[in-house]
Structure formats: C-alpha cells, structure tokens
Amino acid sequence: MNEREIIECITKHSSTECSDLIQSIGDDCAVVKKDEENVWLLTMDTLVESVHFNLAWHPPELLGRKTISVNASDIASMGGTPRFALLSLGAPKPVDDEWIHAFSRGIETASRDYGCFVIGGDTVYSPYGYSISLSLIGEAPATKVRYRHGAKPGDQIWVSGYLGEAAAGLELYQQNRVSMEHYSELYAAHLDPVARVELGKAMAGLKQVHSMMDLSDGIATDLAHLCKRSTVGARLERQRLPISTATLLACEELSLSPVSLAVRGGEDFELLFTASTAAEQNIRDIGHRLNIHLSVVGEIIEGENVVLHDLNVDGSQHFEILSYQGFDHFRDE
Ligand SMILES: [Mg+2]
Structure with missing residues (x-):
C-alpha cells in the first residue's frame, strides 16, 4: 500500500456516526461542533528523525517551533485560531538535557506567537532517534470554516x-x-x-x-x-x-x-x-x-x-x- 491507500483503509474502518462530527478524515483538520456558533478544529502531525529532520543541521529550538507551526498551518488552512496542544515526545537514551531545554524553548516561543497552550501529552523512550507528535486543537466560527471541497470551475x-x-x-x-x-x-x-x-x-x-x-x-x-x-x-x-x-x-x-x-x-x-x-x-x-x-x-x-x-x-x-x-x-x- 502507498500512503493514500493506508489512509483509505483506515477511513473505511472508521465510523462517522456521531452527531457532533461535521468533518471526519479527509481534510486538513477534523471539524467537531463546539456550540451553536463555533466548531473545534483538530489536527495532528508527526516529525520523525531522519525522515522529517536531521539533527546535523536542525537546531532543537527551531525544531520545537516547527512542531507547533506545521500543525498551526493545518488550523490556518481551515480559517481557524490555534488554541490547545498535546505533545508526544519520543527521545533516545541517554537524555540530552540541553537538547530538551532548547526544544522546549522553541515550543514555548511558537506557542506564544500563535496564542496557543501546550496542556498535556506523553514522553517515551525511542531507541531509533527522536519522534515528535503534536495534536493541535483550534476553533473557528462554524460559518467561516473553509474545506478542501467547495472549489468551483472558473475559480x-x-x-x-x-x-x-x-x-x-x-x-x-x-x-x-x-x-x-x-x-x-x-x-x-x-x-x-x-x-x-x-x-x-x-x-x-x-x-x-x-x-x-x-x-x-x-x-x-x-x-x-x-x-x-x-x-x-x-x-x-x-x-x-x-x-x-x-x-x-x-x-x-x-x-x-x-x-x-x-x-x-x-x-x-x-x-x-x-x-x-x-x-x-x-x-x-x-x-x-x-x-x-x-x-x-x-x-x-x-x-x-x-x-x-x-x-x-x-x-x-x-x-x-x-x-x-x-x-x-x-x-x-
Ligand atoms: Mg494540511
């Protein structure tokens, strides 16, 4: 299977029978009803060492910033505002304290730039290098969300x-x-x-x-x-x-x-x-x-x-x- 076929397989096995669910798999974010006027936007991105970044040239502080930014980009693409983040960090042993400090500073400054808050997550041992996943939750007025669908001939x-x-x-x-x-x-x-x-x-x-x-x-x-x-x-x-x-x-x-x-x-x-x-x-x-x-x-x-x-x-x-x-x-x- 290629990447698209894997996503199609997972989608086929995912139920969408939930009255608050407006957009499931298939767009930049999932969209869930928040209240009468607003929706939550949910997205997640993963950065894996040697696949998405190389420690030889990627300073940890900028990698922390990028972790937030790539997710904020998905929220932006639907017209939303980033609000809350959950961070999962897989790190090799022994822990490089300096690297973790710098990475965390990057997370902090980017969160401040976008006005969002890291409110939880997970930290695990990762034997083959760093692996970083971030879930970002944003919000938007329901009538202003823009989707991938909706493009019209002549646009x-x-x-x-x-x-x-x-x-x-x-x-x-x-x-x-x-x-x-x-x-x-x-x-x-x-x-x-x-x-x-x-x-x-x-x-x-x-x-x-x-x-x-x-x-x-x-x-x-x-x-x-x-x-x-x-x-x-x-x-x-x-x-x-x-x-x-x-x-x-x-x-x-x-x-x-x-x-x-x-x-x-x-x-x-x-x-x-x-x-x-x-x-x-x-x-x-x-x-x-x-x-x-x-x-x-x-x-x-x-x-x-x-x-x-x-x-x-x-x-x-x-x-x-x-x-x-x-x-x-x-x-x-
Ligand atoms: Mg996207």
Missing part, C-alpha cells in the same frame, strides 16, 4: 508566499551548502516555517473564497487532493508559479529544476485557496495589509486532472498531467 487558484523554498533549503543542507547569506530565506523556510494563521482567517471571512488547504506535500499532490474533494480539475500556469530569486539561484547552483521544486517540493506550509474572480481585488488588498505575497497560479476547470500548462516563447503550448506526484512516505524507491 482562480491562489497561493501565498513562494513555492519550493523549503525544498530548496533542504537540498542546500543535504549538499552541505550552509551558512550562505543569500540563501537565508531558504534555510529559514525549511527550519522554521511560519503558519499563515491571519491570512487563513481573512480568507475564511470572504464568501467568494470557496476552498482552502495548506501546502505540505507540494502543489501537484495537494491541489490534486483539493480537486478530488471538490470533483473538479485544475490548470496550473507554469509562468505564474511564484518562485523566488533565491530559489532560482540555488537551483542553478545545484542543477535542479525550479519548476519541479515549486510543484513537487514539500513543506511549503503556504496556503492554497480558490476564489471566484469577483474576489480578486479584495484578496490583493488583504495580501497588502498583511504584507504577504499572493499569486494567482491557475484556474479550476471541469474534469478531474491537475494539468500544468506551459506557454513557450514561440507560442507553442505544452500540457503535463500532475496528479499525485508529491511526497509519499510509502512509495517504493
């Missing part, structure tokens, strides 16, 4: 920030190109991503924003998930993908394709949302107010495929089907 596809920066940062570390000042934003994108909580809430406040999720596995895979949930297709415009100068520079140095990083690179933790064209000016105004770069990268279309459209300088066109080309933990190498 513009938006992304925040720049694509592929975290993947470029990781590549730089893996190839031992460290401490280069002109790549500082790429290192930061990998080590210490920032969840777009304010942007998520602002977008959820706009009626014309029909669907939203965060980018964790690369836009090719994530947009395919959104399209599947919305029973639509999508056309991405290669020329409109926001790729930063630093990423272009790093790709040249490392002989990588910037478009491939932008489309298939994981861990951007930017927001992906779709909205009717009528909302364009409103969305741009919010981007300016929050000082977040927002780009239209394509359009929702009828059908079921995510297609990358490339318009060459000579006027010729090229289409490539992108569905599910991002990271899968269980794909055979």
Whole structure:
C-alpha cells in the first residue's frame, strides 16, 4: 500500500456516526461542533528523525517551533485560531538535557506567537532517534470554516508566499551548502516555517473564497487532493508559479529544476485557496495589509486532472498531467 491507500483503509474502518462530527478524515483538520456558533478544529502531525529532520543541521529550538507551526498551518488552512496542544515526545537514551531545554524553548516561543497552550501529552523512550507528535486543537466560527471541497470551475487558484523554498533549503543542507547569506530565506523556510494563521482567517471571512488547504506535500499532490474533494480539475500556469530569486539561484547552483521544486517540493506550509474572480481585488488588498505575497497560479476547470500548462516563447503550448506526484512516505524507491 502507498500512503493514500493506508489512509483509505483506515477511513473505511472508521465510523462517522456521531452527531457532533461535521468533518471526519479527509481534510486538513477534523471539524467537531463546539456550540451553536463555533466548531473545534483538530489536527495532528508527526516529525520523525531522519525522515522529517536531521539533527546535523536542525537546531532543537527551531525544531520545537516547527512542531507547533506545521500543525498551526493545518488550523490556518481551515480559517481557524490555534488554541490547545498535546505533545508526544519520543527521545533516545541517554537524555540530552540541553537538547530538551532548547526544544522546549522553541515550543514555548511558537506557542506564544500563535496564542496557543501546550496542556498535556506523553514522553517515551525511542531507541531509533527522536519522534515528535503534536495534536493541535483550534476553533473557528462554524460559518467561516473553509474545506478542501467547495472549489468551483472558473475559480482562480491562489497561493501565498513562494513555492519550493523549503525544498530548496533542504537540498542546500543535504549538499552541505550552509551558512550562505543569500540563501537565508531558504534555510529559514525549511527550519522554521511560519503558519499563515491571519491570512487563513481573512480568507475564511470572504464568501467568494470557496476552498482552502495548506501546502505540505507540494502543489501537484495537494491541489490534486483539493480537486478530488471538490470533483473538479485544475490548470496550473507554469509562468505564474511564484518562485523566488533565491530559489532560482540555488537551483542553478545545484542543477535542479525550479519548476519541479515549486510543484513537487514539500513543506511549503503556504496556503492554497480558490476564489471566484469577483474576489480578486479584495484578496490583493488583504495580501497588502498583511504584507504577504499572493499569486494567482491557475484556474479550476471541469474534469478531474491537475494539468500544468506551459506557454513557450514561440507560442507553442505544452500540457503535463500532475496528479499525485508529491511526497509519499510509502512509495517504493
Ligand atoms: Mg494540511
């Protein structure tokens, strides 16, 4: 089984017969009724040593911050506010006191940044390195939650920030190109991503924003998930993908394709949302107010495929089907 098939198997064996349950498995967060006006948003992410992080270059304080941020990103993607967290930490023996102190400081500062509280969890011995799981509970007004379903043909596809920066940062570390000042934003994108909580809430406040999720596995895979949930297709415009100068520079140095990083690179933790064209000016105004770069990268279309459209300088066109080309933990190498 691959990752998707494992999730489908677990989903098949999970009951959804609960009157307070609004959204079960299948979105960035589960959604549960809190009271007449509000809902709880519940999410969980796990970071495993040698899979998600490498101690050789990931400072423990920033890893603590990232633990909170990757979960806050899921809450942000549904338009919510992070509130309470449960942390499970598996640590090797002997315990590295200094590492634990620094990691805890990172958890503390990120919790303060997002206004949430760590209120419980578990600590266990882990013989093969650190393993970190965090459950984050957020809340939102029920009418403002945005789901992966809801995208409509004709919607513009938006992304925040720049694509592929975290993947470029990781590549730089893996190839031992460290401490280069002109790549500082790429290192930061990998080590210490920032969840777009304010942007998520602002977008959820706009009626014309029909669907939203965060980018964790690369836009090719994530947009395919959104399209599947919305029973639509999508056309991405290669020329409109926001790729930063630093990423272009790093790709040249490392002989990588910037478009491939932008489309298939994981861990951007930017927001992906779709909205009717009528909302364009409103969305741009919010981007300016929050000082977040927002780009239209394509359009929702009828059908079921995510297609990358490339318009060459000579006027010729090229289409490539992108569905599910991002990271899968269980794909055979
Ligand atoms: Mg997500």
